[in-house]
Amino acid sequence: MDRTVIAYVIYLAVSIGLTIWVARTLSRNGRIFLADVLHGNEKLADAVNHLLVVGFYLVNLGFVALYLSDDGTVVDTRGIFEALSTKLGVVLLVLGVMHLANVYVLNKIRRRGVMEREQLPPVAPQGWAAPPAEA
Numbered sequence: 256m257d258r259t260v261i262a263y264v265i266y267l268a269v270s271i272g273l274t275i276w277v278a279r280t281l282s283r284n285g286r287i288f289l290a291d292v293l294h295g296n297e298k299l300a301d302a303v304n305h306l307l308v309v310g311f312y313l314v315n316l317g318f319v320a321l322y323l324s325d326d327g328t329v330v331d332t333r334g335i336f337e338a339l340s341t342k343l344g345v346v347l348l349v350l351g352v353m354h355l356a357n358v359y360v361l362n363k364i365r366r367r368g369v370m371e372r373e374q375l376p377p378v379a380p381q382g383w384a385a386p387p388a389e390a
Contacts, residue, residue, distance in 0.1 A: 258329040
């Protein structure tokens with residue numbers, strides 16, 4: 256088997272494995288965060304969480320597939336490691352940026368929800384208080 260094909264197989268296996276691991280971690284831990292953002296609506300939190308995971312898979316696996324092609328041929332074992340380190344490094348950076356973007360957007364949504372909750376009084380006003388009488 257050609258060394259370039261070996262590098263491709265290793266790249267795909269590691270990239271897909273990393274994408275699945277990150278997506279599962281984000282899904283498991285993000286569900287709690289989404290439930291808080293969505294005011295305890297568990298069904299909506301699960302639906303949004305699932306949609307975010309599907310989008311995460313599509314974007315990252317699409318990037319992995321597009322980044323698969325190589326401009327040169329791997330001629331020796333050292334070339335396999337060099338090609339893999341470059342490709343996997345870029346995939347890890349893209350996964351990290353996607354993760355930070357998701358957390359940033361969800362945090363903005365959460366902050367807006369917290370601000371809206373703070374603007375509502377805990378008890379509805381029941382009328383006007385009379386001003387104190389001057390003596």
